[in-house]
Amino acid sequence: MLTDDDGAYRFVTIKPGAYPWRNSYNAWRPAHIHFSLFGTGFAQRLITQMYFEGDPLIPHDSIIATIPDKPAADRLTAKLDLNASRPLECLAYRFDIVLRGRRQTLFENKLQGG
Numbered sequence: 583m584l585t586d587d588d589g590a591y592r593f594v595t596i597k598p599g600a601y602p603w604r605n606s607y608n609a610w611r612p613a614h615i616h617f618s619l620f621g622t623g624f625a626q627r628l629i630t631q632m633y634f635e636g637d638p639l640i641p642h643d644s645i646i647a648t649i650p651d652k653p654a655a656d657r658l659t660a661k662l663d664l665n666a667s668r669p670l671e672c673l674a675y676r677f678d679i680v681l682r683g684r685r686q687t688l689f690e691n692k693l694q695g696g
């Protein structure tokens with residue numbers, strides 16, 4: 583999908599569920615969505631994950647646990663946005679992705695050639 587002129591985006595999807603994995607005994611990933619962002623070309627790619635506010639598995643996630651910067655880890659959690667929700671249809675979560683600066687979103691990779 584493309585962002586608009588202000589960099590805003592919106593999409594509708596099914597909220598994913600938690601899933602088990604074999605990282606450790608009885609390990610579960612919290613519900614999350616992987617984001618792959620492209621700049622003006624495919625070589626400008628940034629990757630991150632978004633979690634959902636209130637998910638009790640977030641504090642138990644071994645991926646989140648690898649992030650030493652707690653505020654940066656917290657910014658990976660989308661906040662419930664009732665104003666953007668559609669009555670009797672769907673909830674909405676707000677996930678602002680910040681490309682640069684002090685409040686930059688934590689990315690799993692570095693921009694190539696940048």
Ligand SMILES: [Fe+2]
Nearest residue numbers: 611614615616
């Ligand atoms: Fe995943």
